[in-house]
Amino acid sequence: MLSLAIEAAFAMMSLALLFNLWRVVRGPDLPDRILALDTMYINTIALIVLYGVHEQSGFYFEAALLIAVMGFVGTVAVVKYLLRGDIVE
Amino acid sequence: MLVEIIVSLFLLIGAAFALIGSWGLVHLPDFYMRLHGPTKATTLGVGGMIVGSVIFFSTQGEGISLHELLITLFLFITAPVSAHMLAKAALHLQLERVEKTRDVARKNTSGPCGK
Numbered sequence: 001m002l003s004l005a006i007e008a009a010f011a012m013m014s015l016a017l018l019f020n021l022w023r024v025v026r027g028p029d030l031p032d033r034i035l036a037l038d039t040m041y042i043n044t045i046a047l048i049v050l051y052g053v054h055e056q057s058g059f060y061f062e063a064a065l066l067i068a069v070m071g072f073v074g075t076v077a078v079v080k081y082l083l084r085g086d087i088v089e
Numbered sequence: 090m091l092v093e094i095i096v097s098l099f100l101l102i103g104a105a106f107a108l109i110g111s112w113g114l115v116h117l118p119d120f121y122m123r124l125h126g127p128t129k130a131t132t133l134g135v136g137g138m139i140v141g142s143v144i145f146f147s148t149q150g151e152g153i154s155l156h157e158l159l160i161t162l163f164l165f166i167t168a169p170v171s172a173h174m175l176a177k178a179a180l181h182l183q184l185e186r187v188e189k190t191r192d193v194a195r196k197n198t199s200g201p202c203g204k
Binding site: 005015017022028029030036038042043045049068069 | 090
């Protein structure tokens with residue numbers, strides 16, 4: 001029951017990541033690509049949490065937390081560059 | 090058995106929300122609409138996933154496991170901030186929009202983005 005649900009969730013998350021990749025490649029402007037990358041790291045966090053449940057191991061949460069912090073910093077840095085032409089003023 | 094059903098339900102709800110948000114990212118017509126889909130749906134998706142994993146690891150016999158909620162807390166704080174900054178960048182670059190996306194700021198003030 002649980003393993004079947006986990007596999008179905010894996011398939012849905014993979015499809016979601018493929019959608020995000022399509023928007024990264026296709027996206028007509030730079031903010032579209034940044035938004036797609038932002039969505040991609042959030043989906044990756046969900047995928048890592050799912051893998052932790054699949055492996056029944058608690059070690060993956062630190063990785064997910066690290067990706068959350070670094071992804072937010074990366075998004076803010078790129079958007080600051082778009083807005084101001086500089087990251088640290 | 091009941092725990093398995095509840096955990097499966099939460100994992101599937103989370104994955105479904107993430108999938109719907111990403112489909113919105115592909116399908117919606119312009120950037121301001123596309124901003125709407127993933128920033129709401131994916132945080133809910135991660136939220137459902139994390140609630141499922143909290144229930145799963147809390148019933149493994151090692152006591153209540155709440156440190157996963159840190160991820161949810163952090164995402165719920167940071168996702169609106171990054172969405173706001175992306176919207177500001179899109180207004181700054183004056184991206185193309187479809188007619189249905191209303192532009193209230195331009196009607197009320199003289200500046201391009203209400204400044």
